[in-house]
Amino acid sequence: MGIERSYRRPVSGTFLFLALIFWAVLCPEGSEGDQPPPHPIPDMTPRWGASAVRLSDGKIVVTGGFTGQDVGVTEVYDPARHAWTRASSDPHPRTSACAVALSDGRVLVTGGYDGSYLGTTEFYDPLHDRWTRGNKDPVPRAGGAGVVLPDGNVFVTGGFNDTGYLASSELFHSSTGTWSAVRPDPVPRWASSAVALRDGTVLVVGGYDGRTLGTVERYDPGTDSWKTKASDPVLRWGASAVRLPSGDVLVVDGYGEDYLSAAEIYSVKNNAWKQAVPDPIPREKAVALLLSDGRVLVEGGLNTGGFLSVGELYDPGRNRWTALSSKNRPAP
Numbered sequence: 520m521g522i523e524r525s526y527r528r529p530v531s532g533t534f535l536f537l538a539l540i541f542w543a544v545l546c547p548e549g550s551e552g553d554q555p556p557p558h559p560i561p562d563m564t565p566r567w568g569a570s571a572v573r574l575s576d577g578k579i580v581v582t583g584g585f586t587g588q589d590v591g592v593t594e595v596y597d598p599a600r601h602a603w604t605r606a607s608s609d610p611h612p613r614t615s616a617c618a619v620a621l622s623d624g625r626v627l628v629t630g631g632y633d634g635s636y637l638g639t640t641e642f643y644d645p646l647h648d649r650w651t652r653g654n655k656d657p658v659p660r661a662g663g664a665g666v667v668l669p670d671g672n673v674f675v676t677g678g679f680n681d682t683g684y685l686a687s688s689e690l691f692h693s694s695t696g697t698w699s700a701v702r703p704d705p706v707p708r709w710a711s712s713a714v715a716l717r718d719g720t721v722l723v724v725g726g727y728d729g730r731t732l733g734t735v736e737r738y739d740p741g742t743d744s745w746k747t748k749a750s751d752p753v754l755r756w757g758a759s760a761v762r763l764p765s766g767d768v769l770v771v772d773g774y775g776e777d778y779l780s781a782a783e784i785y786s787v788k789n790n791a792w793k794q795a796v797p798d799p800i801p802r803e804k805a806v807a808l809l810l811s812d813g814r815v816l817v818e819g820g821l822n823t824g825g826f827l828s829v830g831e832l833y834d835p836g837r838n839r840w841t842a843l844s845s846k847n848r849p850a851p
Contacts, residue, residue, distance in 0.1 A: 560603045564592050565826035566819055568662075570618035571806035572626050574645060579808055579816065580606070580626055582643065585614040586826060589633045593643065596818075598810050601843075607648045611639050615710070615804070617665030619673050621693055627653070627673055629691070632661035636680035640691070654696050658687045664713035666721055668740055674701075674721055676738070679709040684728045688738070702743045706734050710804065712760035714768050716787055722748070724770055724785075727756035731775050735785075749790045753781045759807030761815050763835045769795065769815060771833070774803040778822040782833070796838050802827055 569584030582593040591609035596602070613631030621627055626643040630636075638655035660678030663685070667673050673691035677684075686703035708726030715721055721738040725731075733751040738744075751770060758773030763784070771782040778801040783792050798817060805820030805827070815833040819826070830843040 558605050560594065560605050562828045563594055563596065563603055563818055563830070564590070565828040566590065566592070567821040567826055568614040568804045569806050569819055570616045570628060570631075571808055571818075572618050572620040573808045573810070574620055574626075575624065577811040578645070579810075580618075580620075580643065580645060581806055581818070582609050582618060582626075582628060583613050583616050583631060584819070588612075589614045589631075595645065596816075598812075598816070606643075606645070607650060609641055609643070610650050610652075611637070611641060613637055613639070613661075615661040615663075615678075617663050617675055619665050619667040621667065621673075622671045623693075627691065627693075629653075629656050629665065629673075629675060630660045630663050630678065635659075636661050654698065656689060656691070657698055657700075658685065658689060660685055660687070662709040664711050664723060666713050666715040668715065668721075669719045670740075672740075674713075674715075674738070674740060676704050676713065676721075676723060677708050677711050677726065683707070684709055690740075701740070702738075702745065704736055704738070705745050705747070706732065706736060708732060708734070708756075710756040712758050712770060712773075714760040714762045716762065716768075717766050722760070722768055722785070722787075724751055724760055724768075725755050725758055725773065731756055749785075749792060751783060751785070752792055753779065753783060755779055755781070757804040757820075759805055759817065761807050761809050763809065763815070764813045765835070769807075769833065769835065771795075771798050771807060771815075771817060772802045772805055772820065777801070778803050784835075795833075795835075796840060798831055798833070799840055799842065800827070800829060800831060 566584030571581040579596040589612045591612040593606045616631030618628045629640040636659040638659040640653035663678030665675040671693045676688040684707040686707040711726030731754040733754045735748040755773030768785040780797040780801040782795040802820030807817045818830040832841045
């Protein structure tokens with residue numbers, strides 16, 4: 520491998536993964552006391568492998584990722600004002616972590632990569648713009664997938680560490696702050712996408728295990744069991760999955776043999792897939808979240824042009840994408 524950054528041209532999934540792992544630069548760890556106060560910024564910091572959640576007030580928190588180095592940069596997007604704000608950085612810079620919004624208003628961020636594979640767990644309090652440390656996930660991982668369950672616990676599965684591709688699945692018990700193992704995914708994989716369904720089960724889609732996957736599994740925490748479902752017709756890793764207001768699941772972007780813009784909708788009721796209008800911008804390991812108005816915000820990621828901050832809005836009712844301007848306002 521040459522020293523040329525892999526994001527400058529299309530490469531295989533294996534090459535991109537290894538390149539980002541071997542050439543990531545560990546940022547110095549910060550502390551809560553040396554964080555700048557929140558302040559307005561024009562756009563999200565361009566990055567790959569960030570984690571994001573939607574808060575109960577509709578705002579979006581984006582944290583971590585890779586910009587040429589692993590970062591803890593944390594930013595908040597207010598869709599009502601089309602405005603970004605810089606918040607206090609995660610004291611542990613990292614890429615490909617899992618983030619979920621807890622019922623108490625905090626954001627849990629766990630795992631990731633900073634030159635080594637992490638079990639590190641932090642809580643971000645958006646009300647006080649403050650980070651605190653939690654108990655480590657006993658399975659260090661990067662590129663895992665995580666969702667919050669109806670009972671408030673957090674389900675984390677898959678990823679990659681020094682042992683290889685992971686099937687390991689854990690629950691973080693929000694009432695006690697402890698972790699416990701549950702039944703592993705039948706498919707060990709890195710960079711899959713996961714989404715919590717209305718019935719409390721979890722859909723896990725795609726990923727990479729040395730091959731690019733379209734495999735779909737559904738985990739039932741009530742019975743601690745997995746069922747294989749209809750495969751995504753698009754093989755990919757590093758995609759984004761979002762549960763739509765209809766209860767169906769949008770899976771968009773990712774990487775296959777190239778950077779992808781493909782969008783598909785999975786019907787939970789019919790266990791079937793249909794095509795949607797593709798994202799106008801191909802991207803891998805972006806962030807995507809459902810907004811309060813029912814549209815899906817897709818931001819950041821990586822393609823042949825480099826790291827992205829440009830965003831798009833997908834309207835599932837109209838099956839239509841709208842570009843955001845450089846200041847994240849709907850383009851004219």
